[in-house]
Amino acid sequence: MKMSGGVEWALHCCVVLTAARQPVPAVRLAELHDVSASYLAKQLQGLSRAGLVQSVQGQSGGYLLTRAPELITVLDVVEAVDGPRPAFVCTEIRQRGPLATPAESCLVPCAISRAMTAADAAWRAALRAVTIADLARDVTSDYGPDTFAGIRGWLAAADGHA
Numbered sequence: 001m002k003m004s005g006g007v008e009w010a011l012h013c014c015v016v017l018t019a020a021r022q023p024v025p026a027v028r029l030a031e032l033h034d035v036s037a038s039y040l041a042k043q044l045q046g047l048s049r050a051g052l053v054q055s056v057q058g059q060s061g062g063y064l065l066t067r068a069p070e071l072i073t074v075l076d077v078v079e080a081v082d083g084p085r086p087a088f089v090c091t092e093i094r095q096r097g098p099l100a101t102p103a104e105s106c107l108v109p110c111a112i113s114r115a116m117t118a119a120d121a122a123w124r125a126a127l128r129a130v131t132i133a134d135l136a137r138d139v140t141s142d143y144g145p146d147t148f149a150g151i152r153g154w155l156a157a158a159d160g161h162a
Helices: 005-017 026-033 037-049 074-082 111-128 132-143 147-158
Strands: 053-056 062-065
Touching: 005 026, 005 037, 005 053, 005 062, 005 074, 005 132, 026 037, 026 062, 026 147, 037 053, 037 062, 037 074, 074 111, 074 132, 132 147
Parallel strands: none
Antiparallel strands: 053 062
């Protein structure tokens, strides 16, 4: 399964937003991750359309998670950025060519379609089982208990709240 780079960026932003005590501007999130602000803004818009983040307008504006990180799954973010369509779409190739199977004989999906559909379902189940809170815990485990305090400090310093 290939996902866009925007998925990675959006997931990182969601994890960072778990540490935010106030809205975080898109440009600040882009600066933190050293990524394109305009491309990141598109990913944040997708998250906003999906109801995962809220855009707050004004001088102190930016983005906040709309619900607890325990209630946002990795699959939610993937679908917000890349859409919900399946990774594999059967085109019924078995019904084409010189030895084509007649449509009336194709009452069930073929073995290839069944295998790919099962793989897609397993992949989605795995992503549905991991939340943004799980990722944040893993980040803390990987980088230490002061990681999010450091992020909060860095974010606040930009706003003059440090």
